[in-house]
Amino acid sequence: MNEDDTVPVREERVIAAAVRAAYAWSTRDEHGGEAMTEICRMTGVIMEAHGPGKSPTGPLDLVEALGRPLRGLMLSSDDTGVGEIELLDGDELTDAAHDLAAEYACPLDRTGAGTGDWLPSWTRMRSDRVSREVFRALIEDGSQKVYVNSRQFIIENPTGLPELLPDERLQAGARPAGRCGPLAAHQKHTGRDGREYWWPCPVCKYPMVVDPPEVRCPYRLHRARFGLDETARRPRLVLNAGHRGPAARSAAGVECVDAGVWRSVVVPGVTELRLAKRLRRYSEVHLWPGFDTYDLHVVTGDYHYDVKECASLKQLIRRLREDGAKAMLLLPDTHSHQIDPLRQAGFAALSEKDAVKLARRAAGEAR
Ligand SMILES: [Zn+2]
Structure with missing residues (x-):
């Protein structure tokens, strides 16, 4: 069988x-x-991956299927939750679409699907x-220090305000990377005072999605979901499970990184920085050694970790089998349920709690 025809490879194309x-x-x-045109092409890609008689038969048929759980389009059974995801809610893209794209998106042009520029x-x-891509110029430049400072700066x-960013970047020893642009319509809200406002996610600081009566971070695990109170002239967020919502900020002139940089660099980076901070209580920690060959080097005890925060365990295991693990896999507390299956698949994986324990022990021995 041609390697491109295996079920996992075809399924990746279907989800992409x-x-x-x-x-x-x-x-x-x-x-x-x-x-x-793109929807027609993608219908073709999905029909080709499924083979005759088992898939949406036309573009509108596909659009209808996108509003239902994804398992209806998948080629194999799924027990990791991906099959439950819906990509469209009415005519709107769901938040989970970003998570799936981060793990499944792949070039589809070799199947005659066009590049979709x-x-x-x-x-x-x-x-x-x-x-x-975002850090290509910095990687080619070859300074690990500037690379790390720049990556950390974006995360x-x-x-921010474009006129302040250059100074702040300079102070942080960082250089520009990735595109910034004005906030999108769904990231702003006009108050009764006629001014435009935005709210940062309390975890990632990215503009939350304003979807009245709700304001939320599209990354579900940040658990940032607030009600919108429009009774005052300046709109406010109402409490959510005891958490006070961030205050409304003026959207005038504010820019943010694009959705790709947010999902690919900022979201995983917030977890990487949080873990580095926890481990730095016990040891020096280097971030993204060798231009991101892996994520964390805990110097005391010499531990090397690649942080994995993936929605699809199945796709993660597939990638690891294909590319090989670059270091011990470190699963944040939100993903500790993936440790056993990863070990069963033959990969060394460790929980956040155990990584902290190891660092503490190594620091004690080094003393
Ligand atoms: Zn967030």
Whole structure:
């Protein structure tokens, strides 16, 4: 059998095509003919992957399927939750589409599907590729220190005022990387005072999605979901499970990194920086050694970790089998349920709790 014809490879194409078609449908008012052409192409990709008689038979049939759980389009059974994801909610792209794209997006042009140049990079490239593109110039430049400072700067400052950013960057020893642009319509809200406002996610600081009566971070695990109170002149967020919502900020002149950089660099980076901070209580920790060969080097005890925060365990194992593990896999507390299956698949994996324990022990021995 041709390697391209195995079930996992065909299934990756199906999910990648489904994300692209869902994105195209959700932006068809803006992109018109191009969007509809893309949906037709993606229908072709999915039909080809399924073989005759088992898939959507036309573009509108596919659009309808995108509003139902993904398992209806998948080629194999799924017990990792990916099959439950819906990509369209009415005509809107769901938040989970970003998570799937980060793990499944792949080039589909060799199947005669066109390159879809008008599509944003996050719908066409997996997050590791997007992040390599973002930092390409810095990697070629060859300074690990500037690379680390720049990467950390983006993670900590995904949103800002363009006139302040250069100074702040200079102070942080960072250089520009990735595109910034004005906030999108769904990231702002006009108050009763006629001014535009935005809210940073309390975890990643990226502009939350304003979807009245709700304001939320599209990355579900940040658990940032607030009610919108519009009774005052300046809109406010109401408490959510005891957490006070961040205050509304003026959207005038504010820019943020694009959705691809947010999902590929900022979201995983927030966890990497959090873990580094925890481990630095016991040891010096280097971030992204060798231009991101892996994520964390804990110097005392010489531990090397690659942090994995993936929605699809199945896809993670597939990637690890293909590319090989670069270091011990470190699973944040939110993903500790993936440790046993990863070990059963033959990979060395460790929980956040155990990594902290090891660092503490090594620090004690070194004393
Ligand atoms: Zn967030």
